[in-house]
Amino acid sequence: MREREGLKTVIHFANREYKEKRPKSVKVFRVKSQTVLKRGILPNLLIKQKGPIEYLIVEDRGDELKIYGFGHNGTFITDYTRDLTLRFLKQLQKSTTLEAQLPRKKVEKVEDPSIKAREEFKKIHHRLNQVLGVTIESYQQSQQSIKFEFCPKCGTKVTIGKFCTNCGFDMSKL
Numbered sequence: 001m002r003e004r005e006g007l008k009t010v011i012h013f014a015n016r017e018y019k020e021k022r023p024k025s026v027k028v029f030r031v032k033s034q035t036v037l038k039r040g041i042l043p044n045l046l047i048k049q050k051g052p053i054e055y056l057i058v059e060d061r062g063d064e065l066k067i068y069g070f071g072h073n074g075t076f077i078t079d080y081t082r083d084l085t086l087r088f089l090k091q092l093q094k095s096t097t098l099e100a101q102l103p104r105k106k107v108e109k110v111e112d113p114s115i116k117a118r119e120e121f122k123k124i125h126h127r128l129n130q131v132l133g134v135t136i137e138s139y140q141q142s143q144q145s146i147k148f149e150f151c152p153k154c155g156t157k158v159t160i161g162k163f164c165t166n167c168g169f170d171m172s173k174l
């Protein structure tokens with residue numbers, strides 16, 4: 001699977017950057033919308049010249065962001081430095097999905113809520129259904145959607161309890 005190899009290559013690059021340059025954070029994104037990407041993430045002209053970008057590495061260096069662009073097979077395409085703005089973060093969120101991050105954070109995982117919170121949610125859920133007359137996502141469903149964390153060795157996004165798809169770390173040992 002060449003796509004998987006491409007992501008591996010980019011994550012390897014991200015790990016090295018984190019070790020060598022010590023930025024506040026390094027994140028690896030997969031581009032899901034070239035159209036949105038062109039509106040503000042990278043200069044439009046750059047993308048036209050260099051071809052489609054499949055992966056982005058975004059390094060937070062404190063006073064500025066360093067951005068690297070890679071093709072689908074993990075080949076380096078371009079890099080770019082820019083200021084951190086709210087508009088940029090919104091565009092980034094719209095046009096990409098997070099694939100890996102360092103330092104590892106458990107931001108995507110929530111603690112088991114207490115029984116009381118659970119009941120409280122059910123009550124609110126019921127009220128909302130009554131008021132809106134529609135079915136919104138149930139508590140169980142929203143729990144199921146939170147099911148991954150980041151590998152402590154390489155920062156890759158991995159399903160909780162499985163092996164890291166990048167480096168093979170056994171995530172069930174956490």
Ligand SMILES: [Zn+2]
Pocket residue numbers: 151152153154155156164165166167168169
């Ligand atoms: Zn790993």
